[in-house]
Amino acid sequence: MTNRTFIVLCLVPLFIFSIAFLALPLIRLFLASGEGAAGWSVYLDILRKPRYLNTLILTVLVSLATTFAALGISTTAGMFLARNQFKGRGVLLSILTLPLAFPGVVIGFLIILLGGRQGLINQITPGHVVFAYSILGLFLGYLYFSIPRVLLTVMAAAEKLDPSLEEAARTLGASPYRVVKDVILPGLMPSLIAAGAIAFATAMGAFGTAFTLATNIDVLPMVIYTEFTLSANIAMAAALSISLGLVTWVLLLVARSLSGTTVAAGG
Amino acid sequence: MIKSKAKLLQLTVTLTACAFLFIPTVMSVMAGVTANYFKGISSGVTLKWVFQVWELYADSIFLSLWLALACLVVTFIIGLPAAYGLARHPGWFSRVLEEFISLPLAVPGLALALALLQLYGTMKGFRTSWTFILVGHVLYTLPFMVRSILAVLAAMDLKTLEEAAASLGASPPRRFLNIVVPNAMPGILAGALTVVTLSIGEFNLTWMLHTPYLKTLPVGLADSYASMRLEIASAYTLIFFIMIVPLLMAMQWASSRAQRIAN
Amino acid sequence: MTLHLTNTAKTFSDGTRALLPIELTVKTGEIMSLLGPSGCGKTTLLRIIAGLETPDTGSQIFFDDDDVTLQQVEDRKVGMVFQSYALFPNMSVRGNIGYGLKMQKLAPDKANARINEVLEMCQLEKLALRSIKALSGGQRQRVALARAIAPRPRILLLDEPLSALDASLREVLRDELAVLLRKFNITAIFVTHDQAEAMAIADRVAVMDHGTIVQSGTPEELYRNPQSMFVAKFVGSAMLLDGSCKGKKLTLAGGVQDLPKNTTDELVFVRAEDVHISKKGSLTGTVQTTTFLGTHYRIGISGIASGVLTSILAGQTAPNIGDTVKVSINPEALLILPNGAHKE
Numbered sequence: 025m026t027n028r029t030f031i032v033l034c035l036v037p038l039f040i041f042s043i044a045f046l047a048l049p050l051i052r053l054f055l056a057s058g059e060g061a062a063g064w065s066v067y068l069d070i071l072r073k074p075r076y077l078n079t080l081i082l083t084v085l086v087s088l089a090t091t092f093a094a095l096g097i098s099t100t101a102g103m104f105l106a107r108n109q110f111k112g113r114g115v116l117l118s119i120l121t122l123p124l125a126f127p128g129v130v131i132g133f134l135i136i137l138l139g140g141r142q143g144l145i146n147q148i149t150p151g152h153v154v155f156a157y158s159i160l161g162l163f164l165g166y167l168y169f170s171i172p173r174v175l176l177t178v179m180a181a182a183e184k185l186d187p188s189l190e191e192a193a194r195t196l197g198a199s200p201y202r203v204v205k206d207v208i209l210p211g212l213m214p215s216l217i218a219a220g221a222i223a224f225a226t227a228m229g230a231f232g233t234a235f236t237l238a239t240n241i242d243v244l245p246m247v248i249y250t251e252f253t254l255s256a257n258i259a260m261a262a263a264l265s266i267s268l269g270l271v272t273w274v275l276l277l278v279a280r281s282l283s284g285t286t287v288a289a290g291g
Numbered sequence: 292m293i294k295s296k297a298k299l300l301q302l303t304v305t306l307t308a309c310a311f312l313f314i315p316t317v318m319s320v321m322a323g324v325t326a327n328y329f330k331g332i333s334s335g336v337t338l339k340w341v342f343q344v345w346e347l348y349a350d351s352i353f354l355s356l357w358l359a360l361a362c363l364v365v366t367f368i369i370g371l372p373a374a375y376g377l378a379r380h381p382g383w384f385s386r387v388l389e390e391f392i393s394l395p396l397a398v399p400g401l402a403l404a405l406a407l408l409q410l411y412g413t414m415k416g417f418r419t420s421w422t423f424i425l426v427g428h429v430l431y432t433l434p435f436m437v438r439s440i441l442a443v444l445a446a447m448d449l450k451t452l453e454e455a456a457a458s459l460g461a462s463p464p465r466r467f468l469n470i471v472v473p474n475a476m477p478g479i480l481a482g483a484l485t486v487v488t489l490s491i492g493e494f495n496l497t498w499m500l501h502t503p504y505l506k507t508l509p510v511g512l513a514d515s516y517a518s519m520r521l522e523i524a525s526a527y528t529l530i531f532f533i534m535i536v537p538l539l540m541a542m543q544w545a546s547s548r549a550q551r552i553a554n
Numbered sequence: 555m556t557l558h559l560t561n562t563a564k565t566f567s568d569g570t571r572a573l574l575p576i577e578l579t580v581k582t583g584e585i586m587s588l589l590g591p592s593g594c595g596k597t598t599l600l601r602i603i604a605g606l607e608t609p610d611t612g613s614q615i616f617f618d619d620d621d622v623t624l625q626q627v628e629d630r631k632v633g634m635v636f637q638s639y640a641l642f643p644n645m646s647v648r649g650n651i652g653y654g655l656k657m658q659k660l661a662p663d664k665a666n667a668r669i670n671e672v673l674e675m676c677q678l679e680k681l682a683l684r685s686i687k688a689l690s691g692g693q694r695q696r697v698a699l700a701r702a703i704a705p706r707p708r709i710l711l712l713d714e715p716l717s718a719l720d721a722s723l724r725e726v727l728r729d730e731l732a733v734l735l736r737k738f739n740i741t742a743i744f745v746t747h748d749q750a751e752a753m754a755i756a757d758r759v760a761v762m763d764h765g766t767i768v769q770s771g772t773p774e775e776l777y778r779n780p781q782s783m784f785v786a787k788f789v790g791s792a793m794l795l796d797g798s799c800k801g802k803k804l805t806l807a808g809g810v811q812d813l814p815k816n817t818t819d820e821l822v823f824v825r826a827e828d829v830h831i832s833k834k835g836s837l838t839g840t841v842q843t844t845t846f847l848g849t850h851y852r853i854g855i856s857g858i859a860s861g862v863l864t865s866i867l868a869g870q871t872a873p874n875i876g877d878t879v880k881v882s883i884n885p886e887a888l889l890i891l892p893n894g895a896h897k898e
Contacts, residue, residue: 026626027453030463031379035388038373038437042392045426049406050394056409097308104301118540119309123316125539127494129513130528134315137322142329142521144318164311171308200297229399231495232509236516245401252405262409265402276397448638454606455640457627459654459705469653473644 053262060259067263076247076264083244086163087227093163094170094223095216101171102178103208124172128165128232135165135237157237165233170223177222181215214282221279225272244268320532322525340526344515348527351511352534358421358507359490362428366486369429370436371479375471377437378444379453389441393434400495403430408499419502427496432489436482439549443478444471446553481549484542492535508534555618555708555741556582557603562613564598572598573609574765580709580743580758585735587744587756591788595765596745597713603743604711605630617708628657633702633740635712639694641686647697648673648682654705668704675737676700691719692727699731703738710735710742716751728754749789753777761785783821786889792823795859795888808858809837814885821891826852828887829865831873835880839863844872855881 058064070076105117123131139145139156146153155161185208193207209216231245238246244264252261322328326335377385395403404427412418449471456466472479494509501510508531515524557580564573573595580586588596601607603615605627615623622630633654641650651672655665673679676696681689689697695715702710715731716724732755735742746752752759753773760770761784769776769785780786783794797806804811804822813822831853842862843854851872854862858881865881873879 027457027463030467031376034372034376034467035380035385037369038376038392038433039388041369041429041433042388045407045430046391046394046403049403049410052410053402053406097304100301101305101308104298104305108298116305116309119313120305121543122536122539123312125488125492125535125542127492127509127512129494129509129516130492130531133512133516133524133528134319136516137315137318137525144314168312171312200295225397229401231399231401231498232513235494235498235513245399248401248405258409261405265399265405269398269402272399273394273397447643448640451636451638451640452642454604454627455634455636455701456642456653457606458604458630458632458634458711459701460628460631460657461653462628465657470642470644474642476644 054266057259057262057266060257060263062259066259067267069260070263070267075242076260079242079244079247082159082242083228086159086166086243087224089163090166090170090227091220091223093167094174095220097167098171098174098219099178099212099216102175103182106179106182120175121172123169124176126169128169128230128234129236130232131165131168132233132236134168135161135233139164157240159241161237162234162241162243165237166227166230169230169233170226173226174219174223177215177219178212181212185211218279218282221275221282225275225279229268229272316532319525319528322522323529324526325522328521328525340522341530343523344527344530347519347523348506348508348511348515351506351508352530354421354505355491355508358425358428359487361425362432362490363483363486365425365429366433366436367479367483370433370482371440371472371475372467374437374440374444374475374478375467377441378449389437392437395431396434400427400431400493401499403427404496404499407496419504421505424497424500424505424507427500428490428493431493431496432486435485435489439482439485439546440475440478442553443475443549447474449474477545477549477552481542481545484538484545488535488538488542491538492531556580556616557709557741557743558616559603560614560616562599562602562615563610564595564602564607564613565610571765573602575613576767578760578767580741582741583739585742585744585755585757587746587752587759588762589746589749589752589759589789590762591747594762596747596762599762600711600713600743600745603709604632604634631705631708633705633707633710635695635698635702635710635715637714637717639698639718641694641697641701643686645686646682647678647684647686647689650686650697650701651678651704654701658705672700672704675703676734692723695719695727695731699734703740707740710738710740712742712744714745714747716746716748724751731755753789759789761788763788780823780889780891783823783891786823786891790825791864792825792889793829793859793861793863795822795824795863796861797822797859806837806858807860808839808881811837811883811888812885813890814888815890817890819893821893823889823891824863824883824887825889826864827866828883829855829863830882830884831855831865831867831879832882833880835882837881837883839879839881841873841875841877841879844875846872853879855879 057066060066062069070080101120105113136156137143139154139161141154143154143156145155189207189211190203193203198206229245231249234243234246235249248261248264248268251257251264321332323340324336324338325332326337326339377389407427411423417423452470453466456470461469492509494513497507497510498513501507506514512527512531515527557578559576559578561575561577562573563575565571576599588599590596598607602609605622605625609615609623613623614621617630642653645653648669652665652669655668660668673682676699678693678696678700681693686694686697698715716728719727728751735755744752744755756773758770759773759776760767761776762768763784769781776785776789780789780792786792795804795806795811797804799813799817799820799822801816802813804813837858839855839857841853842856845852849868851867851869853865853867853872855865856862863881
């Protein structure tokens with residue numbers, strides 16, 4: 025057997041698996057989106073029908089809010105942890121990265137513990153403060169799983185940032201504020217864009233968290249789910265899935281070309 | 292230690308974020324062992340809820356472990372040779388294939404599950420068996436296995452090492468077993484831990500693919516959140532944490548080790 | 555074993571002709587060096603002999619009477635030392651050396667005896683159980699050599715085996731390698747871009763350029779009798795004395811130089827060690843550079859030929875930059891090549 029034959033043989037199982045369980049199902053899903061009563065104009069319906077359009081707008085808004093909040097918090101915390109050595113740093117870092125493996129449902133539950141009827145906030149504040157099932161709860165849930173992902177990207181980038189650049193700026197007379205503005209942020213920018221894209225894409229497609237919290241809120245994954253299970257509107261569910269998948273895929277492609285990270289979407 | 296206002300602000304943000312992530316986790320753990328959550332921890336500490344969860348959901352825990360193991364085996368069998376093939380056969384075909392199998396990282400699990408249901412939903416025997424869920428898990432975890440091994444392989448001069456083995460008389464399969472596999476070990480380990488961790492926690496695909504008789508741990512969790520009292524839901528979450536946190540820490544350790552070797 | 559190549563060529567898939575059809579014979583026990591600048595095709599030729607590259611159709615490679623042209627590398631029984639050594643990081647020194655024997659399915663006791671023998675020959679006994687990562691560059695080189703030689707290959711192929719080492723170590727190991735290769739008593743081919751290395755180690759050197767062998771012979775032959783300007787320049791860095799020849803005289807920019815014989819349209823070269831700064835010299839030039847090299851000075855002189863002429867000066871003092879010096883060259887030391895050799 026020649027070397028080349030062997031190498032090609034090694035790729036065969038992967039090839040077969042991805043054709044059978046990825047390529048063909050996705051093609052089938054795409055075809056299914058056109059098989060409804062509306063035909064291919066189902067994709068136009070997403071923009072024409074208020075129910076879907078409002079869902080889309082709301083999902084994008086919540087995802088954008090999540091992205092910017094996560095970027096702000098994680099960049100601050102990430103730079104602080106990357107640049108300072110102190111007792112307990114490891115513990116803080118663990119706390120901030122452990123939620124990476126929490127499924128969205130668990131995060132939803134944690135938000136319920138914070139802002140639900142029996143939640144912490146409701147117990148320690150006077151009056152009736154329940155926000156878990158509101159848009160605020162959903163936002164906090166998305167933020168919960170975005171913080172670790174953005175943090176890891178930012179810290180990886182911060183470690184690669186050449187400290188002598190900062191030192192050079194300082195020797196040239198730049199104030200700490202100018203150093204952040206002129207050296208650190210531009211250096212981190214590709215990673216920040218990448219991390220932002222990851223956070224946005226994850227929030228757009230987050231099903232688990234929405235499943236526990238968004239019982240009364242129309243966000244895209246929940247609408248796909250209800251169209252599929254309750255309304256049996258398979259064409260619309262498929263069309264929404266394809267559109268959502270395309271958007272998140274393109275975003276993550278951009279993210280990866282900017283920073284080379286592979287942080288799981290999921291949630 | 293705190294020298295300036297800027298540092299103080301940074302520390303405040305960091306600690307607030309930690310509190311936001313950590314407090315509900317602690318609450319969940321506490322609620323799982325509190326006799327009556329509504330009355331608070333003063334009502335007593337008990338393992339009653341944990342045992343009750345075990346009675347109700349032991350099956351789901353075992354199914355998740357079984358699935359994670361099966362998923363590990365399948366991703367290993369497909370992923371290891373594939374990573375090797377991709378490393379040794381660079382070019383547009385490999386790039387496209389790698390990009391394609393990474394699609395499940397980007398496309399929401401919900402959409403992938405719908406796609407699988409559309410194509411295979413009518414094959415009743417397959418649809419209702421645990422292997423249907425397994426396919427979903429493999430789909431989602433395979434890119435992690437492949438990339439983790441690929442990163443380690445790409446960092447060494449695999450081609451020359453293999454040429455050396457060939458000049459000493461080793462056939463291609465021999466070279467794969469004696470040279471490629473041992474040297475890919477750090478990547479395999481990191482990949483394996485990632486696959487198991489993600490498989491145990493996978494919800495998005497699984498929720499769509501599961502049947503009432505096949506509930507995994509996260510599906511069971513969602514079920515308990517919807518229908519059980521808070522203490523049981525918390526105790527179940529506690530069990531999940533106990534399983535997932537050591538795995539996650541091992542995964543992070545193995546990944547950073549593999550990355551160190553790769554650089 | 556005698557290696558015999560006929561009509562062996564290599565064209566890469568992008569159309570680059572790395573190797574033009576070559577004839578080459580290496581006799582049993584001979585140590586042959588392939589010498590040339592990077593990109594001359596020497597490594598390609600070595601890899602074709604090893605079986606790591608497939609030559610163009612029509613090429614033929616014989617190990618004695620055995621036609622190995624179509625044989626896979628793993629079936630050829632060659633020993634190869636790679637430029638980067640390519641030691642298996644997952645195995646100990648012993649594991650590396652024993653790998654080829656394991657592939658031959660040699661009985662364990664025989665294999666162990668052979669490993670011990672090779673370890674001793676390469677002075678690696680104390681390092682046998684070490685990990686590859688814990689070895690120095692020189693030790694790695696010896697392990698690579700031991701690994702290649704342990705399965706008793708038909709031919710030993712070495713691809714720039716010294717280039718991964720520090721300059722200070724290289725010279726010592728070069729001489730060591732020359733001794734070891736003779737101890738093995740094996741047909742060997744040795745690729746290098748360093749002419750000093752080739753001359754120190756090889757019985758015979760083949761100088762390669764642009765995919766062909768331009769000249770081959772013993773180191774002395776190549777040094778004293780280069781057949782082309784390329785060989786003259788590449789082996790021993792000969793410098794062109796460009797002027798006009800008439801009878802036994804060569805008129806240069808810096809004076810007239812005697813020639814050993816009548817020449818008309820030929821090229822005259824000289825080596826630095828034959829350029830002497832002396833008051834009685836017939837040539838006059840200006841000192842451009844002086845470099846102190848410990849045992850000697852290297853002086854660059856302009857104004858004699860069109861290029862800078864280098865002279866080796868073994869003395870306590872060197873002239874100053876800008877000084878005018880007289881230079882003498884023994885006519886017998888000049889290299890005279892036909893003008894047709896001008897093309898590179």
